Amino acid sequence: MITVNGVNKSFGAAHVLQDVTFSIQPGLMTGFVGGNGAGKTTTMRILLGVLTPDSGSIEVDGAPITPDYRAGIGYMPEERGLYPKMTVLDQLVYLGRLHDMSGRAAKTRALALLERLGLGERAGSRLEELSLGNQQRAQIAAALVHDPVALVLDEPFSGLDPNAVDTTVQVLRETADTGIPVLFSSHQLDVVERLCDELVILADGRVRAAGSRDELLAAHAVPEWELVTASDTGWVRSAPGVEVLSFDGGRVRFRASSEAAAQAVLTDAVGRGTVHRFGPVTRTLHEIFTEVTR
Template identity: 85%
Template sequence: MITVNEVSKSFGSTPVLQDLTFSIRPGLMTGFVGGNGAGKTTTMRILLGVLDADSGRIEVDGAPITRDYRAGIGYMPEERGLYPKMSVLDQLVYLGRLHHMRGADAKARALELLERLNLGDRAGSRLEELSLGNQQRAQIAAALVHDPVALVLDEPFSGLDPNAVETTLQVLRETADTGVPVLFSSHQLDLVERLCDELVILAGGRVRASGTRDELLAAHAEPEWELHADADTGWVRGLPGIEVLHFDGGRARFRADTPQAAQRVLADAAARGPVHRFGPVTRSLHEIFTEVTR
């Protein structure tokens, strides 16, 4: 397990990270989300050793992270960093060799990844000949070619079409399933919500919320309910223990002091006619993100 412990970083007089603490557990996909300037990329660079923290520490299984462990991390920067004039296969093999792989092993691994990412027919193409989406998939292959001990990916889905997103998701999930801790940032909150096992929400260089999807939803749950019925729902406003947030004809959204008060709404609605839908409101990651970062 990788743990970021009370890490702080400033550039000049501007604080960028302030007592940042969270964990990336083995075998899990951890989503790292926050607005522009929240400190995500700076955190990743400190984890990789590209930047030094002003204070705090990075640990692996309770011990200080080592140079060798950092060398084994698969990293994909937001800015593409592969060589445009070099063929995709040649540079994946080259990167594998830098990680002490034998040439034949690096080539076999590179070809396997390119096939899984639907780039097998472009292995001999120069990177600059590929579309931006295909360049992104090649960059992901570069992060995976040496069978990394951990994955750190900065906006891995940028520029990918829906089919490429699904292919990439499958490859990353399979990688995590081998026990590799995976941290990735993304502005695509719908993908984060669908893919991640755990989430870390950053704002102003601080962790504003973290946990599994279910834990975040439970911690930020609102006692709100929805009712869709044939009959007009204006009558809900007169019930004790009920605060109507919105109603329009047969639809009402309300808060209830207790679950029992909400169930009384359902009973009264059923007595007035057919009820098409009734239940608690399920909040989205986008709503929670907006709430904790505002």
């Protein structure tokens, strides 16, 4: 387990990280979300040793992170860092050999990754000949080629079309399932919600919320319900213990003072005609993100 523990970082008068604390569990996908300038990339660079925190620490299984462990992390920066004139395969083999892989092992691993990511036919192409989306997939392969001890990915889905996102999600999930910790940042909250096991929401350099998706949903739950019927639902506005939030013919969303008050609405609706749908409103990550980062 990797732990970011009370990390602070300033650049001049700008205090960009303030007591940032969270953990990245082995075998789990941790989504790191926040607006531009929230401090995500700075946190990742401190984790990797590129930047030094003003205070706080990075630990692995309760002990200070070592240079050897950091060297084994697979990192994908937001800004692409591969060589545009080299072929995709040659630079993946080169990166693998920098991690003490044999040439044969690096080539076998690189070809398997490229095939898995849908780039098998472009292995011999120079990076500059690829589309931006395919360059992004090559960058992901570069982070994975040496069988990393952990993955840190900064905006891995940027520039990918929906099919490429699905393929990349599958590859990252398979990687996490081997037992390594995975941290990734993304502005695509729908992908984060679908992919991640744990969430860390950062705003203004502070952790505003952290935990599993279910924990965050429970912590930010609201007593809201939705009813959809075959007939008009205007009568709900006069139901006891109910505040109507939105209303459109046979669909109504409301806040109830208790579950009993909500169930009373359902009982009344059944007596009035066909009920198509009734239940509590499930909040989205986007709604929670908007709430905690205000």
